[in-house]
Amino acid sequence: MATKNDRETCLCKLHENPKFKINRLYSEKVINTNNVDSLLESVTCDTNNEQCMYRTCNACKDKKIPINDVFTGKIVEWFLWTSKKVARERLNEKGEVVETQHTMTVKDLESGTIETLVTELQTDLHRTTM
Known part of the structure; x- marks a missing residue:
């Protein structure tokens, strides 16, 4: 029987995308933890x-994620759930081929500098709680 760990499906883009970024920054030794709770504790009072x-x-809204010194400009890759419109062909009730548009959530591989990744994660933390 398949489990959620066997699927490549989005659990929640809003919360999963920051986790992808955290894990990538942790693997690059930019941050000292990949534990979301610990990271949130480092940027909040409570x-x-x-x-x-x-x-x-007011006391913690501008706190930044503590980062280690890194090589500036290093290009890294990370996963990101994105929504894409795709065209599909299907047969209508008359048997004719028609094209329909669908929105799919797919797991994409993104790339950018470590600095970009840190900035995106900081933005994510301001947008949502994890």
Whole structure:
């Protein structure tokens, strides 16, 4: 029987994409943890405080993820769930081939500099709680 670990399907783009970024930064030794809770603790006063978690707390809203010195400009790759429109052909009720548009969520491989990845993760943390 297949489990969720056997599938390459999106659990939630809003929460899974930052995890992909965290794991990549951790593997590059840019950050010291790939544990989401530990990372959130490093940028908030209190992970149980709604203002902190929504990044509206005056004391911690501008805190940045602690990063280690890295080689600037190094290109890395990471996964990202994205939505794409795809055309599909199907037969209509008259037996004619018609093209229809569908939106699919796919796991893409992105690339960019480590600095770009850090910036994207910082933005993700301001957009959502994990």
